[in-house]
Amino acid sequence: xxxxxxxxxxxxxxxxxxxxxxxxxxxxxxxxxxxxxxxxxxxxxxxxxxxxxxxxxxxxxxxxxxxxxxxxxxxxxxxxxxxxxxxxxxxxxxxxxxxxxxxxxxxxxxxxxxxxxxxxxxxxxxxxxxxxxxxxxxxxxxxxxxxxxxxxxxxxxxxxxxxxxxxxxxxxxxxxxxxxx
Amino acid sequence: xxxxxxxxxxxxxxxxxxxxxxxxxxxxxxxxxxxxxxxxxxxxxxxxxxxxxxxxxxxxxxxxxxxxxxxxxxxxxxxxxxxxxxxxxxxxxxxxxxxxxxxxxxxxxxxxxxxxxxxxxxxxxxxxxxxxxxxxxxxxxxxxxxxxxxxxxxxxxx
Numbered sequence: 001x002x003x004x005x006x007x008x009x010x011x012x013x014x015x016x017x018x019x020x021x022x023x024x025x026x027x028x029x030x031x032x033x034x035x036x037x038x039x040x041x042x043x044x045x046x047x048x049x050x051x052x053x054x055x056x057x058x059x060x061x062x063x064x065x066x067x068x069x070x071x072x073x074x075x076x077x078x079x080x081x082x083x084x085x086x087x088x089x090x091x092x093x094x095x096x097x098x099x100x101x102x103x104x105x106x107x108x109x110x111x112x113x114x115x116x117x118x119x120x121x122x123x124x125x126x127x128x129x130x131x132x133x134x135x136x137x138x139x140x141x142x143x144x145x146x147x148x149x150x151x152x153x154x155x156x157x158x159x160x161x162x163x164x165x166x167x168x169x170x171x172x173x174x175x176x177x178x179x180x181x
Numbered sequence: 182x183x184x185x186x187x188x189x190x191x192x193x194x195x196x197x198x199x200x201x202x203x204x205x206x207x208x209x210x211x212x213x214x215x216x217x218x219x220x221x222x223x224x225x226x227x228x229x230x231x232x233x234x235x236x237x238x239x240x241x242x243x244x245x246x247x248x249x250x251x252x253x254x255x256x257x258x259x260x261x262x263x264x265x266x267x268x269x270x271x272x273x274x275x276x277x278x279x280x281x282x283x284x285x286x287x288x289x290x291x292x293x294x295x296x297x298x299x300x301x302x303x304x305x306x307x308x309x310x311x312x313x314x315x316x317x318x319x320x321x322x323x324x325x326x327x328x329x330x331x332x333x334x335x336x337x338x339x
Contacts, residue, residue: 071252071293073251073252073264073293074293074294075294075298075300076298110252111252111253112252112253135252135253135255135326136255136292136325136326136327136331137255137327137331137337141327142327146327147324147325147327147328148294148295148324148325148328149294
C-alpha cells in the first residue's frame with residue numbers, strides 16, 4: 001500500500017518535471033523563431049545620415065559589416081559605443097576571410113535629431129550613421145524584426161548574415177577568428 | 182529485508198527530489214514577490230495594451246489622459262512629455278497635471294526598453310503617486326512599444 005502511494009507520488013513528480021521542461025523548451029523556441037537568422041541575406045537599408053546624404057547597406061559590398069542598431073535613448077547601446085570605437089580602430093584596416101576590411105553601419109532608432117547627433121559627437125563615432133528618426137515605427141525595425149536594443153548583425157562581403165547579437169569579447173573573438181592570418 | 186532497503190532507497194531519492202522541487206518553487210515565489218514589492222505600481226495599476234487599444238477605438242467610452250514619458254508619443258492621442266529620467270521633463274509632467282482632477286484616468290507609458298531597463302517609468306509613476314492621483318495606470322509594455330503595441334496593429338499617432 002505504502003509502495004503504491006510512493007510510486008503514485010513519484011509518477012506525479014515526473015509528470016510535473018516533464019511539464020516544466022516542455023514549458024522551458026517552448027519559451028526557448030519562441031525566442032529563437034523571431035527575426036533574421038544566420039545565413040539570411042540582410043535586407044537592404046537606405047537611410048539618411050545626419051548631413052542628409054543617403055548611405056545604403058549595399059554600398060559596403062565586399063566588406064565585413066557590423067550593423068549596429070542603437071539609439072541615444074538606449075542606455076546599454078550608448079555604453080557599448082566606446083567598445084565599438086576600440087574595435088573599429090583595431091579591425092578597420094584588417095582583411096578578413098569573408099570581407100575586405102571592417103565597416104560599422106550605425107542604424108539609429110532615435111526620433112530626435114539633436115539627441116542622436118549629440119551622442120554621435122559625444123561618443124566620438126566616426127563610422128557611417130543613418131536614421132529615419134522614426135523610433136520604433138521605423139520600417140527598418142520591422143524589416144529586421146528587431147525585438148530589443150542593443151541589437152547587431154555581422155554581415156559578410158556578400159551581404160549574408162554571419163553573426164547575430166555579438167557583444168564585447170564575443171564580437172572581438174568573432175572578428176579575430178575571421179581575420180586572414 | 183531486500184524490500185525494506187529498496188523502499189528506503191526510493192524514499193531517499195524522493196526526498197532529494199522533493200527538497201529540490203520545493204526549494205525551486207519557494208525561490209521562484211520569493212523572487213517574484215520581491216520584484217513586485219519594489220515597483221512603485223501594483224499589479225492592478227498595470228493596464229493591458231489590448232484594453233487601451235479597445236478604449237481608443239471606441240469613441241463612446243471615456244478617453245483617458247495618455248502621457249508618453251519616453252522618447253516619443255507613438256500611441257494615438259497621447260501627449261509627449263519627454264523622457265522622465267530628465268528632471269526638466271519630470272517638471273513638465275508635474276505642470277501638465279497641475280489642474281488635472283485627482284481621480285482622472287491617467288495612462289503613463291514609455292516602451293523604449295524592457296520594463297527592468299526603462300529609466301523613465303519609475304520616476305514618472307512615483308511622481309503621480311506623490312501627487313496623490315487615485316486612478317493612474319502604467320501601460321503594460323514589458324518588451325517595448327514595437328513588440329507590445331505597434332506589431333499588434335494598435336492605433337498610433339500620425
